[in-house]
Amino acid sequence: MQPSTRAPAPAKALLRFAPLGLIVIVLLTGLLLGWHRYLTLDYLAAIRLTLKGFALDHGWLAALAYVLAYGLAVAVAFPATWLLTLAGGFLYGIWLGGLLAAAGATIGATVLFWAAQTAFGEGLRSRVNAMAGKVARGFEANAFSYLLALRLAPIFPFSAINVLPALFKVPLTTYVAATLLGILPGAMVYASIGQGLETILAEAATRDRPVGVGDLVTPGITLGLLGLALLAAVAPIASVIRKHWAARNT
Incomplete structure (x- = not known):
């Protein structure tokens, strides 16, 4: 009779938390070692x-390193990742910088989604009550539009x-x-802000005082922030239009 190769139930349960546990360990290690000090305008x-x-000397290898670094920062939920988007615009301009930042953020977000789904998804989904289950089914039925x-x-x-979304049955694709x-x-807007940082950072490097929020208030950057404000209004406006359209067609 062959011995069973199946892992005991407790071991399998613990194994589900391994990816999320690794993410927490990397995050805590980074915070303890002070890696967040490198995500500041002064350091930039x-x-x-x-x-x-x-970036100029290494071409696509530098771009790949940027995407992977961004992805790692997002995957471990490291603070101030928005500065990496500014850096992308600073290094590569609006279009390429925005695309690279979006790619890195998507990779990191997907890793975190997968880790959370592996750890909690099925367990929590099977324990929800009737009302929470209705919310979950609504989210799952319209996962793309809700998440977007x-x-x-x-x-x-x-x-x-x-x-x-890891708490619901949202397909990976x-x-x-x-x-x-x-x-x-949003990545394009932040990259446009980053593209305008050259003069600000050059001036900051010659002064003793740190870079402040007031240093970022320029006409070009103000337009970028206005773009972010408009983006924040997209979701509620779209929701109102959708409800109005549905009411007219019922």
């Missing part, structure tokens, strides 16, 4: 010439939106497509 100002030179609306409105925490399309407009 200090190494701006080095980054520019690296959440992504387009930058008023919601990015990491929370990465994890929330739907999650990736809605995430990429929803992130792209």
Whole structure:
């Protein structure tokens, strides 16, 4: 009689949490080692010439490194990842910088979604009550449109939106497509802000005082922030239009 190769139930249950546990370990390690100190405008100002030179000298390898670094930061829910989008615009301009940032953010968000879904998805989904189950079925039935609306409105925490769909039966392809399309407009806006940072960072590098929010208030950057505000209004406006259209056709 062959011995059973199946893992005991408790071991299998713990194994579900391994990807999420690894993400938490990387996040805590980064915070303890002070990696967040590198995600500041002051640090970007200090190494701006080095980054520019690296991007020019290494071409697509530098772009790939940027995407992977962005993806890792998003996957572990590291704070201030918005600065990486600014850096993308600073290094590569609006279009390429925005696309690279969106790609990195989508990769990282997908990793976090998969880890959370592996750990919690089926377990929580099977325990919801009637009302929560109705909400879950509604989200699952319209997963793409709901997720796209959440992504387009930058008023919601990015990491929370990465994890929330993992609690429902959202297909991976739907999650990736809605995430990429929803992130792209905001990434372009942030990249446009980043493209205008050259003068600000150059001036900051020659001063003793740190870069402040007031330093970022320029006409070009103000337009970028206005673009973000308009993006925040897209989801509620679309919801009102959809409800009005449905009412007219009933």
